[in-house]
Structures are given as C-alpha cells and as structure tokens.
Amino acid sequence: MIYILISICTVFIAACAQMLLKQGARQGYTPWWRQYINPWVISGYTIMFLSMVANIWCMHHGLQLKELSIIESMAYFFVPALAWVCFKEPIGSRKALAIIVIIIGVIVFFL
DSSP states (O other), rough: HHHHHHHHHOOOOOHHHHHHHHHHHHHHHHHHGGGGGGGHHHHHEEEEEHHHHHHHHHTTTTHHHHHHHHTTHHHHHHHHHHHOOOOOOOOOOHHHHEEEEHHHHHHHHHH
C-alpha cells in the first residue's frame, strides 16, 4: 500500500515538473537554443528523472507494472488541475467529465 501512495506522489511530482517545463517554454530566450537549456527546463527534467527513479524503486519493491500504469493515469487529473492553478488554463466540461471518468476507473481498478 505504501508503494501505491509513493507512486501517486511521484505522478504529482511529475505533473509539477511539467509545469516547470511549460514555464520554461513561455520564456522568450535568444539565441534559440537557450529555450532548451534554461533553469526551468533543466529543473523540470531533473524532477521528472527523480520521479522515474522513484517509480522504478516502487516496482523493485513489489508494485506491479499493471498497477503503476493505472496510477500513472492520475496525471490526466493532476496536469490540468495544476495548469488551471498555475497558468489559469480553462477546463471545459468535456475535459472535466473525462477526468472524472478516469478517476472513477482508477478507483474501480483498486477495489
């Protein structure tokens, strides 16, 4: 059970890393290659890497890949929610309904 909770946290951390990557993409850098090598992007990819290492650690300690795959789908909730909070991106009714269906599917899988 603890590895499931850790995996949910790693999905949230990876979603936060995506917010850092988005922030890095919003910056106007010249020359063009600075768009890919800046503190936002480097920190986003570093956090994403650490999230991946934590997931591998959880699988090593008994979390099954089929469980991790379902847990990873929680990113479809975390990313839009964080984008709404951080960047004021709208969440339409169809997207909200899809997120609810995904969350219900995750809950049903673990019942």
